Amino acid sequence: MSVPGDNPAIPPSDPAPNPCLDGDAAWSEADRLAHVWARGFLRNKDLAADTAQDALLLLKKNAHNIHANWKAWLHRVVSRLASRKRRAECAEKSRHDSAPDTLATLPAKLSWAHERMVERENWEECSRFLDQLDLKFGLHTRTIVDLRGRGMRWEAIVKATGLKDSTCRRRFRIAKEWIKKRPSLQPAKGGHHE
Amino acid sequence: MSNRRKTYHEHRPNFDDQPTTGAAKAANQDRFAASVAEILERHWLEDERTSNCFDFNETRAEALLQFIADASEPEVTEEIRTHLSQCARCRFIYASTYEAASHTTTPMCAHAADSGEMQSEEIPSILRENLRSTGPVVFPDGEVADGAWEFGRMTKLRETVADSINAVICDRAWDRLRPGLPRRGVVIVCFSQPMHKCGKRLAAKLDAAGTEDIHVVMADGFFEPKLWCDPKELHRRHVIVLVDVIHTGGLLRRLFELCRKTGPHDLMGVAVIDQSVAARNVGHPLLGLWQEKPEKRTRYHGSPGTHVRFFDPVAALSLPQDELPSEVADSKNARLTIERLLTDIAPLLPYIESTGALKQDAEIGGAHYPWAIDLLCLLGDERARNELASRALSALEPLAARGPWCLVYHAARHQRAGAWATLIAKVFGWPIVKVGHKSCAHFQPIEKAQHRALTKSPRMLVVDAAIRTGKTLNSLVALIRRARLPADGEIASFYAFDGLFDEQRGDLQQNLRVDVHSLFRLPLGAPTEPVGRHCRQRLKGTLEELDDPKSREHALWADPVRAYCRKKLVQVGRPPRHTPKLNVEWSLRRALDEGQRGSEARLEHACDPPRPSLLKQLDMSYALREPRTRNVLHGFLCNSMPPDFIEWCAIALATLGDYEWLDHDWLVLHKWFFTDSLSSRWLFLACVTYWLRREGRSEQVDRVRNAIVTFRQSQTSEQLALFPDLIEATLPDRLSERCHALLSVLSS
Numbered sequence: 001m002s003v004p005g006d007n008p009a010i011p012p013s014d015p016a017p018n019p020c021l022d023g024d025a026a027w028s029e030a031d032r033l034a035h036v037w038a039r040g041f042l043r044n045k046d047l048a049a050d051t052a053q054d055a056l057l058l059l060k061k062n063a064h065n066i067h068a069n070w071k072a073w074l075h076r077v078v079s080r081l082a083s084r085k086r087r088a089e090c091a092e093k094s095r096h097d098s099a100p101d102t103l104a105t106l107p108a109k110l111s112w113a114h115e116r117m118v119e120r121e122n123w124e125e126c127s128r129f130l131d132q133l134d135l136k137f138g139l140h141t142r143t144i145v146d147l148r149g150r151g152m153r154w155e156a157i158v159k160a161t162g163l164k165d166s167t168c169r170r171r172f173r174i175a176k177e178w179i180k181k182r183p184s185l186q187p188a189k190g191g192h193h194e
Numbered sequence: 195m196s197n198r199r200k201t202y203h204e205h206r207p208n209f210d211d212q213p214t215t216g217a218a219k220a221a222n223q224d225r226f227a228a229s230v231a232e233i234l235e236r237h238w239l240e241d242e243r244t245s246n247c248f249d250f251n252e253t254r255a256e257a258l259l260q261f262i263a264d265a266s267e268p269e270v271t272e273e274i275r276t277h278l279s280q281c282a283r284c285r286f287i288y289a290s291t292y293e294a295a296s297h298t299t300t301p302m303c304a305h306a307a308d309s310g311e312m313q314s315e316e317i318p319s320i321l322r323e324n325l326r327s328t329g330p331v332v333f334p335d336g337e338v339a340d341g342a343w344e345f346g347r348m349t350k351l352r353e354t355v356a357d358s359i360n361a362v363i364c365d366r367a368w369d370r371l372r373p374g375l376p377r378r379g380v381v382i383v384c385f386s387q388p389m390h391k392c393g394k395r396l397a398a399k400l401d402a403a404g405t406e407d408i409h410v411v412m413a414d415g416f417f418e419p420k421l422w423c424d425p426k427e428l429h430r431r432h433v434i435v436l437v438d439v440i441h442t443g444g445l446l447r448r449l450f451e452l453c454r455k456t457g458p459h460d461l462m463g464v465a466v467i468d469q470s471v472a473a474r475n476v477g478h479p480l481l482g483l484w485q486e487k488p489e490k491r492t493r494y495h496g497s498p499g500t501h502v503r504f505f506d507p508v509a510a511l512s513l514p515q516d517e518l519p520s521e522v523a524d525s526k527n528a529r530l531t532i533e534r535l536l537t538d539i540a541p542l543l544p545y546i547e548s549t550g551a552l553k554q555d556a557e558i559g560g561a562h563y564p565w566a567i568d569l570l571c572l573l574g575d576e577r578a579r580n581e582l583a584s585r586a587l588s589a590l591e592p593l594a595a596r597g598p599w600c601l602v603y604h605a606a607r608h609q610r611a612g613a614w615a616t617l618i619a620k621v622f623g624w625p626i627v628k629v630g631h632k633s634c635a636h637f638q639p640i641e642k643a644q645h646r647a648l649t650k651s652p653r654m655l656v657v658d659a660a661i662r663t664g665k666t667l668n669s670l671v672a673l674i675r676r677a678r679l680p681a682d683g684e685i686a687s688f689y690a691f692d693g694l695f696d697e698q699r700g701d702l703q704q705n706l707r708v709d710v711h712s713l714f715r716l717p718l719g720a721p722t723e724p725v726g727r728h729c730r731q732r733l734k735g736t737l738e739e740l741d742d743p744k745s746r747e748h749a750l751w752a753d754p755v756r757a758y759c760r761k762k763l764v765q766v767g768r769p770p771r772h773t774p775k776l777n778v779e780w781s782l783r784r785a786l787d788e789g790q791r792g793s794e795a796r797l798e799h800a801c802d803p804p805r806p807s808l809l810k811q812l813d814m815s816y817a818l819r820e821p822r823t824r825n826v827l828h829g830f831l832c833n834s835m836p837p838d839f840i841e842w843c844a845i846a847l848a849t850l851g852d853y854e855w856l857d858h859d860w861l862v863l864h865k866w867f868f869t870d871s872l873s874s875r876w877l878f879l880a881c882v883t884y885w886l887r888r889e890g891r892s893e894q895v896d897r898v899r900n901a902i903v904t905f906r907q908s909q910t911s912e913q914l915a916l917f918p919d920l921i922e923a924t925l926p927d928r929l930s931e932r933c934h935a936l937l938s939v940l941s942s
Binding site: 076 | 256261279287289
């Protein structure tokens with residue numbers, strides 16, 4: 001198995017084993033890390049287990065060629081495999097959506113298509129506003145909103161931005177308030193029409 | 195099913211800030227999180243990967259992992275932050291990896307685990323020759339071995355030798371720990387005083403290597419370890435537990451357990467001598483600086499005739515049995531006693547609460563009490579007075595059956611003892627005799643009228659609000675007996691509160707042949723001489739000395755010392771803040787705890803939350819001379835306690851002539867005293883160095899002077915190494931100025 005862009009830095013003919021990967025302890029650590037990272041990327045237990053297995057297989061095959069930090073190598077491989085799996089999953093889903101319709105599923109599919117379109121427009125609109133955050137409220141505001149939106153602790157956000165905890169919290173609050181007040185994201189007047 | 199097309203507002207991410215209910219708030223936050231997370235994931239999947247992305251190659255992935263583990267160089271850290279602000283897909287990678295990293299072993303622990311298997315080196319001869327003792331030594335678990343590692347000997351060695359040993363240990367620890375150490379947030383927990391010195395040196399090394407936010411914490415107590423620090427100090431930090439010798443690993447396990455409760459980011463152990471090769475199961479990675487075979491230990495049966503010494507783990511020394519520090523109280527028994535006493539006094543608690551009779555750090559009759567129940571407050575309340583009267587009636591019934599008694603009290607205590615005697619006299623109709631003079635604390639030869647009154651009655655009942663040490667009773671009894679009490683006369687005593695411990699009371703009753711009766715048992719401890727008062731007198735003396743026109747101390751160097759003394763003497767403290775009324779039962783439990791365990795309990799209470807005011811009330815005559823309390827104060831001087839707390843510890847130790855803490859490592863760990871231009875806190879160091887110059891030995895003065903010079907050079911040479919001749923002339927920075935001021939005080 002190969003991952004796009006995985007070009008081993010050391011030629012495969014180099015027979016010297018990686019001393020850091022000797023022993024059961026190192027392999028069990030690799031196994032644990034692969035699973036933990038895959039779960040972090042995919043948030044799907046089964047998909048993560050598949051990804052971790054693939055990554056470990058690659059690590060086993062390339063163990064003799066990894067002379068640098070094997071954890072960094074493994075992290076890169078897990079990250080790439082995870083993104084490839086997620087893309088494949090999305091493609092599979094869209095293939096399923098565009099499959100020949102039966103009479104029973106057609107009405108529902110039509111409405112889903114509408115919804116997806118609106119959803120797409122909304123995300124683009126929202127992304128556009130998120131892109132303006134750094135310019136409006138200072139560098140790293142987008143990072144703060146993104147990371148906090150993903151549920152990260154303030155401590156991790158402070159580390160990622162280098163700003164004070166109070167600054168991060170204040171910017172997040174202001175940015176959220178600003179996005180909330182954008183006209184294109186305001187609720188339509190007059191209520192909903194059935 | 196509705197076929198309607200959804201409008202924007204139904205799809206849009208919800209950013210509402212103030213939902214009306216908790217559930218709605220949670221739902222809104224979830225939707226908001228989901229929206230942003232999905233956008234972020236799309237970026238990860240759809241954006242182009244650049245050469246700076248964390249999944250581009252191993253170098254970038256390694257940089258990310260090190261950044262997350264706080265182990266990246268400052269410039270790499272900045273570069274990663276910049277990239278994170280520019281690349282949404284890498285923000286996703288960071289978020290995913292960070293979440294995972296928070297559940298995994300950190301590089302520090304991983305490195306310790308890896309290097310634990312490394313080949314061991316032989317123990318340096320300087321350690322073996324100076325720190326290894328011979329002869330039978332009994333360890334706290336009751337086992338005896340031939341000789342022991344005694345790191346406490348470092349305090350008895352020549353300073354140069356002790357310093358070399360310290361350097362050898364720290365260099366080794368630094369070499370072994372360096373590859374996995376994070377760049378910030380390291381806490382070194384040191385068990386025992388010698389290890390605390392090593393910890394300070396190691397922390398200074400870390401600081402020199404650019405590690406930020408380093409703390410050194412003192413731990414003691416072998417069977418029930420205790421961390422002497424703010425409980426939040428270890429929270430989410432990288433904790434290294436430093437011990438001298440590990441044999442079975444029991445102590446290290448207990449220390450780990452204690453540290454785990456504070457929620458550290460990760461935890462590892464470092465043992466200078468690791469004898470636990472066969473028993474490594476301590477729960478966290480352990481790094482042994484040097485390894486040797488475990489000592490052969492056998493069970494000690496206390497065979498007579500053999501000259502054994504007993505190992506004191508806190509001092510890290512073996513001592514003959516009679517020199518061993520005795521436990522103030524067994525903690526389990528102490529807790530049971532406190533509960534029993536609280537149950538006894540429970541009926542009075544509502545009155546104590548309503549009258550505010552429980553007082554902390556009270557001055558009564560010229561004596562300072564850590565805790566006291568003011569009887570006057572209780573007697574001023576009618577219901578409390580009636581309760582006390584009815585209890586007095588039943589308590590004195592057996593005495594009253596023998597006939598009338600004459601109530602005697604010391605006239606100098608006319609307020610409380612007088613009021614108490616009046617109440618009893620009212621109940622029983624007994625006469626009252628006051629002895630001595632109310633304006634004189636000491637007994638004078640008694641007046642003729644008093645003498646006559648004493649000889650009239652065959653039964654004397656000495657009364658007072660409380661008994662704490664028994665000294666007053668002793669004097670009064672001697673006085674009454676000298677006043678030719680009838681041969682068949684009786685003396686007894688009666689108090690509202692009995693503050694004596696059982697053993698004290700037994701001795702007192704036996705020696706005086708006087709029964710001690712009381713309403714409530716309340717051993718709140720003897721009066722103390724608070725260190726704060728002593729410091730104030732010392733500061734006054736210093737200021738007078740400096741302001742004396744005949745004195746030669748009017749040079750410029752004396753200005754900081756003068757300024758500090760004036761500031762401290764003028765400063766009357768902030769007005770008391772309005773604090774919520776504390777639960778009286780809780781306060782009384784604390785008071786009894788302090789009464790039982792003395793300064794140890796007071797220091798514990800001073801840490802959480804950190805309050806230097808409690809430190810000022812430590813007993814000058816006992817607590818500060820006790821080795822354990824001094825160790826704790828040394829520990830406080832090196833952690834993240836607030837600056838005023840550190841200042842008070844330093845001043846308290848300096849008043850006792852203890853300047854050991856003032857060394858190069860301490861200065862490095864507290865360099866913010868010198869660099870913070872807005873704070874004048876550093877002035878206390880000027881005062882301490884002045885005292886040192888006046889009282890300290892010449893070698894001690896030289897040591898501190900060298901420490902300050904080295905510190906100044908180490909902190910400033912980086913910028914000006916190319917122009918050493920210009921250092922004096924071109925060092926306008928705050929640190930250099932303040933160091934210069936201290937050196938002037940020392941050199942004058």
